[in-house]
Amino acid sequence: MTVTRSIALFLSLMLTLPNTAAAQAGGDVWRDFVAKVDVGTELDVHLQNGQHFRATLLGTRDDAVLLQPRTRVTVPVQAVAFDAIARMASRRDRGMGAGKAALIGIASGAATFLAIVAIVFAAIDD
Amino acid sequence: MRTVLAAVAATCLVASPVCAQTTTDVTLQPENRARWDAAFHLGWLGVNKAEIAPEWNNWYDAASAGGSAAYYLTPHVKVGIDITRGTQNHVYSYPTSYIAGPRQDEFRTTTFTGTVAYQLLDNAWFHPFVGVGIDVVRESARVNLPEYVFRPSPTAPPVIVPAQISDWQLSVNARPMLTAGFKGYVSERAFLRSELRAAFSSKRTESVEWRSGFGFDF
Numbered sequence: 001m002t003v004t005r006s007i008a009l010f011l012s013l014m015l016t017l018p019n020t021a022a023a024q025a026g027g028d029v030w031r032d033f034v035a036k037v038d039v040g041t042e043l044d045v046h047l048q049n050g051q052h053f054r055a056t057l058l059g060t061r062d063d064a065v066l067l068q069p070r071t072r073v074t075v076p077v078q079a080v081a082f083d084a085i086a087r088m089a090s091r092r093d094r095g096m097g098a099g100k101a102a103l104i105g106i107a108s109g110a111a112t113f114l115a116i117v118a119i120v121f122a123a124i125d126d
Numbered sequence: 127m128r129t130v131l132a133a134v135a136a137t138c139l140v141a142s143p144v145c146a147q148t149t150t151d152v153t154l155q156p157e158n159r160a161r162w163d164a165a166f167h168l169g170w171l172g173v174n175k176a177e178i179a180p181e182w183n184n185w186y187d188a189a190s191a192g193g194s195a196a197y198y199l200t201p202h203v204k205v206g207i208d209i210t211r212g213t214q215n216h217v218y219s220y221p222t223s224y225i226a227g228p229r230q231d232e233f234r235t236t237t238f239t240g241t242v243a244y245q246l247l248d249n250a251w252f253h254p255f256v257g258v259g260i261d262v263v264r265e266s267a268r269v270n271l272p273e274y275v276f277r278p279s280p281t282a283p284p285v286i287v288p289a290q291i292s293d294w295q296l297s298v299n300a301r302p303m304l305t306a307g308f309k310g311y312v313s314e315r316a317f318l319r320s321e322l323r324a325a326f327s328s329k330r331t332e333s334v335e336w337r338s339g340f341g342f343d344f
Contacts, residue, residue: 049151053248064148071249073156073314077146084150115338118170 027063027082034065037090042070046087047080054091154248155201163204164195165319165341171212171235173333178231179217186233188212190335196241201248208239210335216270227274227287231267238262241305253309261303261325261333266294301325301332315343 034057037043041057045067055067055078064079169190176184189212196206214234221229243257274287307321320338324331 045152047151051152053152053154055152061148066146067152069152069154071154071156072251072311073159073249075153075156075249078152079146079148080152081148081150115170115336118336 027085030065030082030085030088033088034060042091044089044091045085047084048086156249159201160315160343161198162195163341163343165339166193167337167339169335169337171333171335173233174330175217175231176330179219183217186215186217188215190337202245204243204245206241206243208241210237227272230270232270234266236264239303251311255307255309257305259303261301263299263301265297268292268294301327317341
């Protein structure tokens with residue numbers, strides 16, 4: 001039974017590998033993708049070298065996509081070669097919801113309150 | 127002429143982003159990134175006094191306040207110094223002799239720390255970090271024996287042991303410490319920082335401090 005399962009797992013992996021390779025082949029996929037995305041869209045970008053960042057789409061060139069990384073301190077516009085892109089997705093629908101924002105606010109408030117209480121107790125202890 | 131100049135200027139502005147060199151990796155650090163940060167903090171310090179205090183009361187708590195400064199060797203690695211002052215507090219212990227009352231050991235500390243910290247993420251609004259360092263703890267301690275009254279026997283007059291307070295005794299110890307926390311930026315350069323620090327000896331955890339404060343990159 002274990003051998004059967006192992007063979008099945010191996011075959012399943014072998015079947016998935018070619019699909020992944022095909023999806024990663026060349027930058028044409030990303031050139032086509034970017035052509036269908038509006039300028040100004042926020043993108044989630046993974047590069048072949050392992051870098052991951054969020055950026056705003058500014059435009060395209062023949063060989064590259066022009067991205068403005070969303071950083072705290074502004075950095076120059078980056079022309080990222082299509083071939084360097086491993087994965088890219090729009091973040092249009094991934095904003096923080098009201099529920100999540102409220103939860104973060106409540107947690108921050110509670111933590112601050114407890115911290116102040118703890119400091120006051122420590123200061124007037126005994 | 128003005129029209130031509132304006133057209134040239136407009137062309138340059140439009141062309142700027144297009145002139146970006148094609149790259150296979152992305153720079154997320156600005157060219158003039160901040161090299162220093164400085165912060166002030168308030169905290170809650172717990173100190174282990176198991177060598178003199180009973181098990182039920184062997185840590186004392188104190189409020190703490192201080193400041194720190196750090197230099198970024200790289201965007202992720204920084205070295206820093208820190209000074210923290212704790213408020214005075216004490217632990218109780220009860221001598222076995224029946225002619226003495228509860229003993230109160232009082233402490234106040236000033237801690238100088240050198241740290242090396244690793245900060246995760248690049249040029250983000252939220253940066254977790256971990257670090258190691260050395261705490262040099264300058265601790266002043268004194269013994270406070272409150273006035274104590276006891277009767278050797280029911281018929282004997284009470285004996286009053288007057289209150290005694292010793293002079294402050296100074297000691298200095300160095301201990302390894304660990305820290306972990308985060309910096310949350312509220313603007314490009316200003317941040318709130320919160321962290322948990324612990325110092326150790328070969329036998330035990332010597333102190334734990336939670337602190338929070340604000341600071342600036344420059």
